[in-house]
Amino acid sequence: MPHRPETMKKIWIIRCVLAAAFLVCAVLCFVLGEEKTPAALAATRRLQIVPMYLAEGAGVIAVWLLITLVWGRIYCSTVCPVGTLQDVMLHVRRRIPALDRPFRYTRPQRMRHHVLIVYVACLVLGLGVIPLVLEPWFMTGNMVQAAGLHGHGLWAKCGYSALWGVIWGAVSLAILLPWALLRGREFCNTVCPLGTVMGYLSRRSAFQIVIDGDRCTSCMRCQDNCRASCIKVVSRYVDNSRCVRCLECVAKCPEQAIRYTQDRQRPATPLFTRIRRSPGA
Numbered sequence: 001m002p003h004r005p006e007t008m009k010k011i012w013i014i015r016c017v018l019a020a021a022f023l024v025c026a027v028l029c030f031v032l033g034e035e036k037t038p039a040a041l042a043a044t045r046r047l048q049i050v051p052m053y054l055a056e057g058a059g060v061i062a063v064w065l066l067i068t069l070v071w072g073r074i075y076c077s078t079v080c081p082v083g084t085l086q087d088v089m090l091h092v093r094r095r096i097p098a099l100d101r102p103f104r105y106t107r108p109q110r111m112r113h114h115v116l117i118v119y120v121a122c123l124v125l126g127l128g129v130i131p132l133v134l135e136p137w138f139m140t141g142n143m144v145q146a147a148g149l150h151g152h153g154l155w156a157k158c159g160y161s162a163l164w165g166v167i168w169g170a171v172s173l174a175i176l177l178p179w180a181l182l183r184g185r186e187f188c189n190t191v192c193p194l195g196t197v198m199g200y201l202s203r204r205s206a207f208q209i210v211i212d213g214d215r216c217t218s219c220m221r222c223q224d225n226c227r228a229s230c231i232k233v234v235s236r237y238v239d240n241s242r243c244v245r246c247l248e249c250v251a252k253c254p255e256q257a258i259r260y261t262q263d264r265q266r267p268a269t270p271l272f273t274r275i276r277r278s279p280g281a
Contacts, residue, residue, distance in 0.1 A: 012251035026081040082136040086180035102224030105232040119193035142169030184227035203241035215257035222249035
């Protein structure tokens, strides 16, 4: 993959445009109904993991597992409507001086493993409540319904009262939006079961985000802008299991020191930093 800054900037822009388009299409699917939005349905619902698994089988899961093993958590950065909604809140955060603070590296939380176990157990036992609450596509439908837009009747189709969809949609909005405003994409790496599964694979993906210690000047821009809080500049470390592949760090690095690449065998000398000459030197 090319490392030229203009190329990575274009890739980052394309990712942002696609993510926005998928979010709009997802909302249209729920607001207008699937029968009135065939194009939006084809571009959104058929790329969602759990809905297509429940409807057509495990083929879509195999495809996304393969994609994740090659490129990492592309689903989280581009296709997931809940992930894009959190990114929207990050843009809001940057316009509020009291909240516009740099992100810092945080340790992974064990809670994500426990949530995943409960989620998988509910899927196996046929208990649809937990998937309807935590799966990103269903969460989006709940939030659209709670916002007072046209209801999609998802809960009623699954044998529950539609009122539960409104209630959980309101709860999701009340928790997710402030959480994203304050903590970035922490939800994706703490609660979301799909994020946890993809994290296991992304840790060993062919393409990874790596820091070149010979180029890095510790300007901290990558760490400051990491919405997943998975970059530690001082150690030249990126936790690729939690990286959502937003490519914000790669696009904003002034030294091309952080890369999205297959080449992870580069020499690194983390103690090397740029020495600025004094005016009189």
